[in-house]
Amino acid sequence: MKHRVLQRLPNRETIAKNRWLRWLGAGLHHHRLWHMSRRGVSLGMALGMFFAFLAPVAQIPLSAAASVAFKANLPVALASTFVTNPFTYAPVYWAAWRVGGYILGHDSTFEPFEDPLHETATASSPPILSSAWIAALPSRLAAVGRPLLLGLLVFAFGFSVISYLTVNWLWILGVRIKRRRRLSAAAAVKAALTTPFA
Numbered sequence: 001m002k003h004r005v006l007q008r009l010p011n012r013e014t015i016a017k018n019r020w021l022r023w024l025g026a027g028l029h030h031h032r033l034w035h036m037s038r039r040g041v042s043l044g045m046a047l048g049m050f051f052a053f054l055a056p057v058a059q060i061p062l063s064a065a066a067s068v069a070f071k072a073n074l075p076v077a078l079a080s081t082f083v084t085n086p087f088t089y090a091p092v093y094w095a096a097w098r099v100g101g102y103i104l105g106h107d108s109t110f111e112p113f114e115d116p117l118h119e120t121a122t123a124s125s126p127p128i129l130s131s132a133w134i135a136a137l138p139s140r141l142a143a144v145g146r147p148l149l150l151g152l153l154v155f156a157f158g159f160s161v162i163s164y165l166t167v168n169w170l171w172i173l174g175v176r177i178k179r180r181r182r183l184s185a186a187a188a189v190k191a192a193l194t195t196p197f198a
């Protein structure tokens with residue numbers, strides 16, 4: 001399974017040629033950025049998750065720069081930023097807005113963009129945008145901004161900590177399972193060697 005995961009991660013050549021990452025220069029060549037260690041992988045995952053939720057743009061350059069600064073696993077950091085993508089942006093941002101609104105104590109029934117259309121006087125003419133709705137748009141955007149930013153901060157810190165702890169736990173668990181298997185195999189060989197032949 002580890003080899004399948006490694007095959008899906010971006011390799012050193014691809015990252016070095018990326019036009020958004022070339023500005024990091026020699027920093028991309030540090031050996032710890034490519035080493036599959038528990039600390040490097042868990043920190044890379046945490047950094048990728050952090051910028052995936054916090055930054056709507058430039059997630060890859062930001063996570064790469066942070067990986068170089070903290071000597072985290074660079075391919076893992078870059079790959080984990082794709083947890084937010086064009087398919088997940090809408091539900092993630094809606095959930096972040098609701099979480100931020102809940103923390104700030106906003107009314108949970110508030111919908112910032114509700115009823116934008118207004119029926120005109122004649123039934124035959126199409127509905128148009130309400131002038132009152134257009135006039136209130138700046139204040140509605142401001143009302144969305146604070147809860148959304150707070151929710152994204154909560155998601156960024158929360159998911160980065162959860163991913164860091166989860167990768168650490170899975171790594172330690174995997175090492176313990178391998179160790180037990182080796183000990184069991186060694187005990188079985190020892191028992192077979194010490195058992196007298198009939």
